Amino acid sequence: MAVECKIFGTLRLASGIDRLLLDIPEKSVPLRRILEELGQRKGLDELKKLAQNRNGESLPFILLLQGKNVFDLDGLETVVKDGQRVSIFPPSGGG
Amino acid sequence: MGVSGKTKFLLLFLRISTKWQMSIREEISFIFKNVPLSNKGKRRPCYLSLPTVYLDEWRLFIYKLIATLNRQRQEVKAVALAKIRILNVDLSTGGTNIQELDEKISKRYIGGRGVGTYLLSTILKGDEDPLSPENPLLFATGPLTGTTAPTGGRYMVLCKSPLTGLVACSNSGGQFGSELRRTGFDVICITGRSDSAVYLYVTDGLVEIRGAAHLWGLDTHETTDSLKEEIGSDSVKIACIGPAGEKKVRFACIINDKHRAAGRSGVGAVMGSKNLKAVVVKGSHRPEPHNRDRFMEIVKKRLEILKSNPVTGQGLPSLGTKVLDNIINEHGAYPTRNFQTGVFEHTDEVCGEALVEKGYLKKNRGCYACPIKCARVTSLPTGNKGEGPEYESGWALGAAVGVEDLIAITEANYLCNLLGMDTISCGMTLACAMELYEKGYIKKDELDGGPALRFGSSEALVFYTRQMGVKEGLGKRLAEGSLRLAKSYGASELSMSVKGQELPAYDPRGVQGQGLSYATSNRGGCHVRAYMIAPEVLGIPEKLDPQATEGKAQWVKIFQDLTAVIDSMGMCLFTSFALGAEDYLDILNGFTGHDYTMEEMMECGERIWNLERLLNIRFGLTADMDTLPRRLLHEAMPQGPQKGHTVRLSEMLPEYYKIRGWDNDGIPSSKTLERLDLKTV
Ligand code: SF4
Numbered sequence: 001m002a003v004e005c006k007i008f009g010t011l012r013l014a015s016g017i018d019r020l021l022l023d024i025p026e027k028s029v030p031l032r033r034i035l036e037e038l039g040q041r042k043g044l045d046e047l048k049k050l051a052q053n054r055n056g057e058s059l060p061f062i063l064l065l066q067g068k069n070v071f072d073l074d075g076l077e078t079v080v081k082d083g084q085r086v087s088i089f090p091p092s093g094g095g
Numbered sequence: 096m097g098v099s100g101k102t103k104f105l106l107l108f109l110r111i112s113t114k115w116q117m118s119i120r121e122e123i124s125f126i127f128k129n130v131p132l133s134n135k136g137k138r139r140p141c142y143l144s145l146p147t148v149y150l151d152e153w154r155l156f157i158y159k160l161i162a163t164l165n166r167q168r169q170e171v172k173a174v175a176l177a178k179i180r181i182l183n184v185d186l187s188t189g190g191t192n193i194q195e196l197d198e199k200i201s202k203r204y205i206g207g208r209g210v211g212t213y214l215l216s217t218i219l220k221g222d223e224d225p226l227s228p229e230n231p232l233l234f235a236t237g238p239l240t241g242t243t244a245p246t247g248g249r250y251m252v253l254c255k256s257p258l259t260g261l262v263a264c265s266n267s268g269g270q271f272g273s274e275l276r277r278t279g280f281d282v283i284c285i286t287g288r289s290d291s292a293v294y295l296y297v298t299d300g301l302v303e304i305r306g307a308a309h310l311w312g313l314d315t316h317e318t319t320d321s322l323k324e325e326i327g328s329d330s331v332k333i334a335c336i337g338p339a340g341e342k343k344v345r346f347a348c349i350i351n352d353k354h355r356a357a358g359r360s361g362v363g364a365v366m367g368s369k370n371l372k373a374v375v376v377k378g379s380h381r382p383e384p385h386n387r388d389r390f391m392e393i394v395k396k397r398l399e400i401l402k403s404n405p406v407t408g409q410g411l412p413s414l415g416t417k418v419l420d421n422i423i424n425e426h427g428a429y430p431t432r433n434f435q436t437g438v439f440e441h442t443d444e445v446c447g448e449a450l451v452e453k454g455y456l457k458k459n460r461g462c463y464a465c466p467i468k469c470a471r472v473t474s475l476p477t478g479n480k481g482e483g484p485e486y487e488s489g490w491a492l493g494a495a496v497g498v499e500d501l502i503a504i505t506e507a508n509y510l511c512n513l514l515g516m517d518t519i520s521c522g523m524t525l526a527c528a529m530e531l532y533e534k535g536y537i538k539k540d541e542l543d544g545g546p547a548l549r550f551g552s553s554e555a556l557v558f559y560t561r562q563m564g565v566k567e568g569l570g571k572r573l574a575e576g577s578l579r580l581a582k583s584y585g586a587s588e589l590s591m592s593v594k595g596q597e598l599p600a601y602d603p604r605g606v607q608g609q610g611l612s613y614a615t616s617n618r619g620g621c622h623v624r625a626y627m628i629a630p631e632v633l634g635i636p637e638k639l640d641p642q643a644t645e646g647k648a649q650w651v652k653i654f655q656d657l658t659a660v661i662d663s664m665g666m667c668l669f670t671s672f673a674l675g676a677e678d679y680l681d682i683l684n685g686f687t688g689h690d691y692t693m694e695e696m697m698e699c700g701e702r703i704w705n706l707e708r709l710l711n712i713r714f715g716l717t718a719d720m721d722t723l724p725r726r727l728l729h730e731a732m733p734q735g736p737q738k739g740h741t742v743r744l745s746e747m748l749p750e751y752y753k754i755r756g757w758d759n760d761g762i763p764s765s766k767t768l769e770r771l772d773l774k775t776v
Contacts, residue, residue, distance in 0.1 A: 006421075006425070008418075008421045008422070008425075008448065009410060009414055009418050009421075009447075009448070010409055010410060010413050010414065010418075012448055013413065013414075013448065013451060018443075018448075060405070060406065060633060060634045060635050061634075062422055062632070062633060062634065064425050064426065064736075066736060067425055067426060067427050067735060067736025067737075068736060069426075069632070069634070069638065069641075071634055071638040072638065072640045072641070087421075087425040089418075089421070089422050090405060090409070090410060091404075091405035091406050091409075091410060091633075091635075092406060092410045092414075092418045092419065092422060092633060093406040093407070093410060093411060093418075093629065093633055093635060093669065093672040094410075094411065094415070094416030094417070094418055094419040094469070094485075094486045094669075095416060095419075095486065095487070095622060095623060095626055095628070095668065095669065
């Protein structure tokens, strides 16, 4: 399956990646898997750490699946399906 | 300098006078009270006026002398637990005096926003015209302003708003607030109206009212540069108005240190209505903590927290507030084309990341004592330089008007700063005008030959921004703000405002609690009274479901109260991304030497909130004004992740009133007033 990943903020500046299409053999995977995959890339190692951190849910990363915050769904276990869009933001604030 | 003639005469009197006042217009006049006329101890007041043309040579000398005398007479020391000192200036008479606030009041209202609101409540009866001499203009610092507390450089400007007719209370950073505190005054309260343009020059315990005819008409940068040159010092700090304030644009702001703004609710128009062009401050008294060592320890610990927190230590310094463009847009709550939708298809072009990638961002900069440094220093390929855009400004002059041209957005932002206009109200008034035009209300011949008011037109953006600021052509009508504009066409529902103030950059159809926060904000459409985006979107301090309404009333109340505390202390709200209520309590007690408990501190916030509410009621506020534009309540979001949603305000508002201890009409019950010591207001 193919998942569109959009990277923002300091992660985007550090990795130079703004979006990429992730090809995964499975039909659906938990978000944690996607973060692991992305975490292999230069500048995105923080995502690997996030995926490994079992209590990572409390970190204020903003992870949206189809515009919905996964922490309002099943957190890192939220199931991602073919053709969906994941947006990833490092902890951010402003106003 | 040699002393002879008139000077000698003057000195003679000065040396023996015990009380004096002075003012400067075309002439300098001294009023000495209690001047002993002979050795026999006979005393009477003495008035002395001299044309200013004589003064060139020895004016400075006299000022210096007066300053010395003054310091001897009045210990101007901003020590902890010292009484809050208010400098009253009546521009109608030129009279000044110093007032000390009762300690009980200071403790009850903390300082800054709280004390300022208290003072407003003692001055304003309710029916005053905001642009009349009766409306006071207050510059208020908090106990932490000018200290080493992280972001301890904030101050508040308060008055009755010409935009909303309600309390205006605008916060700003930069260096002005901390310098004001160092003059030994905590608050400057300006009343009356000067006959001619003037500026205030406030130094250690001293105030001068100086002519400013030569500055009238200058933009905020020119004014700041001219004043520094005239005074001959680069270290004075200046807050001033631009042409928009002079012309009383209803959302004119006050700009300090060239780039920081007390932005909202038209405080600049009130300053303009007083013929007051600028306030210049220079002081040398460092506010002393109650216990220096302990305070330093408290500060050090909080600095570490702010540095290691990913938001305040990394996100804000590197991308500034504009990191939010994509977050809010991806969330589907990025108000686009006057809130017609919540997704802007060109966000990639205008976002914070683009500002970096296009090379417009040069560096970040911070306000006084700020470790976060979220301000953007930018320069454009056109050669223009400045600060900004921040998230709100970039949005108001971008997505809100459908413009995707980052250069035009930044140029319009620079223009707002130069002319002295609130970017949010400016952009959103323009957005309203564009919708009025596209829907056929504003006719082509009303444009006075200006470009078509179409969404997405960068030409229209820059053209009408200038026209608003100088009140020319259609700009005259735009300068009244979106509500008055839309109303004049019989289409008030197209003004995206609450209580007459334009809404900021979050569509509450995607963030329910923020909707309640907008509807109940004491200064109308505003995001910094309870920033519910933090828990509902950013997950700080914990993640709340943005579409849930349950429990939001309680969150909004706590945020409103805590924000009132932070504002009153003189710190920046952005610290709250990393710090919690306990941290503020520690800092507040550590500096002042007070022994607030957590309950007492939060009660201060609640008291301030309720006093603002009471003042608003005095100004004519009714419960039906605690609402949102019809579009947000009844038109479902047409697309994106929040598609189909409206704001379910009726599920939250009654609960909010109840938690606040207000009756069904939104009026604080007498029990609530008693509990908060507000019975006498
Ligand atoms: S966080 Fe930003 S706005 Fe707040 S004090 Fe620091 S630089 Fe100024």
